Amino acid sequence: MALSGDNAQPHPWHDLAIRAITQGDVCSIHELIGDIYKEYGMTLYLRDPAEAHLLDPVQSFADQGGGFWAAEANGQILATCGIVVQNEDGINEALLKSVYVAPQARRYGLASRMVGHAIDNARDRELTRMTLWTDTRFIAAHRFYESLGFVYKGERKLNDWNDSSEYCYQKTIS
Numbered sequence: 001m002a003l004s005g006d007n008a009q010p011h012p013w014h015d016l017a018i019r020a021i022t023q024g025d026v027c028s029i030h031e032l033i034g035d036i037y038k039e040y041g042m043t044l045y046l047r048d049p050a051e052a053h054l055l056d057p058v059q060s061f062a063d064q065g066g067g068f069w070a071a072e073a074n075g076q077i078l079a080t081c082g083i084v085v086q087n088e089d090g091i092n093e094a095l096l097k098s099v100y101v102a103p104q105a106r107r108y109g110l111a112s113r114m115v116g117h118a119i120d121n122a123r124d125r126e127l128t129r130m131t132l133w134t135d136t137r138f139i140a141a142h143r144f145y146e147s148l149g150f151v152y153k154g155e156r157k158l159n160d161w162n163d164s165s166e167y168c169y170q171k172t173i174s
Contacts, residue, residue: 001067002044006062011073011105011108011109011110011133012108012109013073013078014073015027015073015074016072016073016078017060017071017072017073018069018070018071018072018113018114018117019069019070019072020067020068020069020070021057021058021070021080023058023068024060025070025077026056026057026058026075028076029045029054029070029077029080030046030054031102032077032080032102033054033080033098035102035103035156036100036102036103037162040135040137040138041104042135042149042162042164043161043162044048045098045162048160049160050161050162050164051161052127053082053084053097053098054059054098057098058081059163061082061083061084061097064084064085064086065084065085065125065132066082066084066085066094066095067079067082067083067121068080068081068082068097068098068116069082069114069117069174071101071105071110071113071114077102077103078102078104078109078110078115079099079100079101079102079105079111079113080098080099080100080114081098081099081100081114081115081117081118082096082097082098082118083095083097083118083121083122083130084093084097085125085127086131087143088129088131089153091128091129092127093120093122093127093128093129093130093131094121094122094125094127094129094130094131094173095117095119095130095131095132096115096120096130096132097132098133099111099115099132099141101114104168111144113149115148118128118130119173121149122142122173123173123174127173128172128173128174129170129171129172129173130143130150130170130173131153131168131170132155132168132169132170133156133166133167133168133169134147134164134166134167134169135165135166136155136164136165136166136167137159137164142169145169146169148171149171150169151169151170151171152167152168152169153168153169153170154167154168155167155168156168
């Protein structure tokens, strides 16, 4: 699926692959997300209920009818993305979660590829809508999602370790 939004340049990795994560990836995923959180003055605290899906992401995403993927090159995880299936307002939809791209891998179109992979996977499951929640501090991500056709739907306050507020975005994917 071709998506806009990244102002992408050709990536330098000859062996880039998007694949399902394994248990062996979990520590690398925690490190990636933790490093990104630090960019925003946040902490990845895995005992926080808001991060429960990251304790055992392989099982958590599978238990919720979804999948979790990594973009890997040269043995390094450069990006992540996942979906879970939820019923919202009587509609079975994909909830997009954990879209993260390592700083050195940004501006190469990985975020677009990861979200495109998630959309394709959701369509294969005959889901027609995708929803996501993104921290209000992730300003570049908001512009990115809007460039992909996601529409702002509201805000919520979390009672989490990082005192987060999140914006909701949705997109019809049928």
